Amino acid sequence: MPACLKIDVISIFPEILDAYLGESMMKRAAQAGLVSFRTIDLRNHTHDVHRSVDDRPYGGGPGMVMRPEPLFEAVEAVRTPESRVILMSPQGRPFTQARAGELSGEKHLILVCGHYEGVDERVRGALVDEEISIGDYVLTNGILPAAVVIDALVRLIPGVLGAGEEAVEKESFQDGLLEHPQYTRPAEFRGMKVPEILLSGNHEEIARWRRDQSLRETRKNRPDLLS
Numbered sequence: 001m002p003a004c005l006k007i008d009v010i011s012i013f014p015e016i017l018d019a020y021l022g023e024s025m026m027k028r029a030a031q032a033g034l035v036s037f038r039t040i041d042l043r044n045h046t047h048d049v050h051r052s053v054d055d056r057p058y059g060g061g062p063g064m065v066m067r068p069e070p071l072f073e074a075v076e077a078v079r080t081p082e083s084r085v086i087l088m089s090p091q092g093r094p095f096t097q098a099r100a101g102e103l104s105g106e107k108h109l110i111l112v113c114g115h116y117e118g119v120d121e122r123v124r125g126a127l128v129d130e131e132i133s134i135g136d137y138v139l140t141n142g143i144l145p146a147a148v149v150i151d152a153l154v155r156l157i158p159g160v161l162g163a164g165e166e167a168v169e170k171e172s173f174q175d176g177l178l179e180h181p182q183y184t185r186p187a188e189f190r191g192m193k194v195p196e197i198l199l200s201g202n203h204e205e206i207a208r209w210r211r212d213q214s215l216r217e218t219r220k221n222r223p224d225l226l227s
Contacts, residue, residue, distance in 0.1 A: 005035045005106065005157060009146050010074045011113035012053055014039035016143045026151070029160045037150075038078075045073040054116050063117030071123050075110055082107040085128045088142035088149070089114055092131030095145075097173035099132070100152040111149065113142030176225055180213035 009017055020026065021037045029035045043051040046069075054064040075085055084106050093099075103109060112119075112128060124131065134145045155161055183194040197209045218225050 003107065004033055005104070005154075006038075006108040007035060007111065007150060007154075008038045008040060008078050008109070009111045009113065009143075009150075010040045010042055010071070011141070011143055011146070012042045012115055013113075013141060013143055014041050017147060020147050021150070025160065026154060029154055029157065032159065034157050034159050035154055040074055040078065042070050042074055045070040045077070057117065061117075065117050066115060066119040066123070068120040068122045068127075071112065071119065072127055075112065075127055078110060080108060083110050084108065084130070085110045085112065086149075087112045087114060087119065087124060087128040087131045088134075088145040089118070089124075089131040090133050090136070090138050091118075091124075092133040095132050095134050095149060095152070097152070100149070101156050103149070104153040104156040111142075111146045113146050115141040173225075175214075177214040178217040178222055178225070180210040180217065 011017065017039050021030070021039075026035075026037070030037055042053050046052060052067070053070050054066050057063070057065045079085065084103075086109060088111060112123075132145070132149060134148050139145065183198060187194045187199065195209070197205055200206070215226075
């Protein structure tokens with residue numbers, strides 16, 4: 001059995017992630033001992049009566065910025081020499097299937113969820129190892145991006161998908177292309193028929209058709225991948 005991947009998530013809304021990690025594939029992966037999850041309430045690393053994690057930005061401007069003290073304390077409480085600390089941030093590098101595969105082989109991940117107008121720059125410069133973005137848009141907090149990253153990488157851990165692991169090798173982005181169209185029963189539904197080639201039993205021709213369809217889908221929806 002592969003070593004258990006430890007994932008710690010630091011946030012001011014840990015209960016949002018707890019609900020997701022306690023269901024479906026994430027729950028089964030944890031029960032199988034393939035991954036362990038721990039959510040950490042950042043407010044437990046504050047030391048004032050209001051449990052403050054943010055303050056106004058120096059220099060003025062709208063919104064609030066997350067203070068460095070709680071974040072440093074929370075990370076340092078769980079970090080080990082094997083840890084990789086990742087800040088979920090719209091300023092980070094785009095998250096990809098390839099990066100999910102790389103992270104699935106780590107031993108300990110600490111995901112830091114930003115909130116408000118962002119985090120103190122000293123967190124980005126001295127505490128985290130990398131920043132990850134799940135897209136060119138801004139969310140209210142980093143919990144949803146953390147859930148996306150966790151889902152994408154956990155399903156790539158050997159043993160998590162069980163009998164479905166073969167499908168991982170043939171899905172979108174594995175060869176730089178989008179996945180080909182998929183069909184199942186019935187062979188005809190409301191006048192819409194499954195392509196005859198898929199019913200032919202000719203596996204060589206089916207593989208060629210699927211490759212052509214993947215190229216077609218990629219040219220249509222993600223031409224940037226072909227460049």
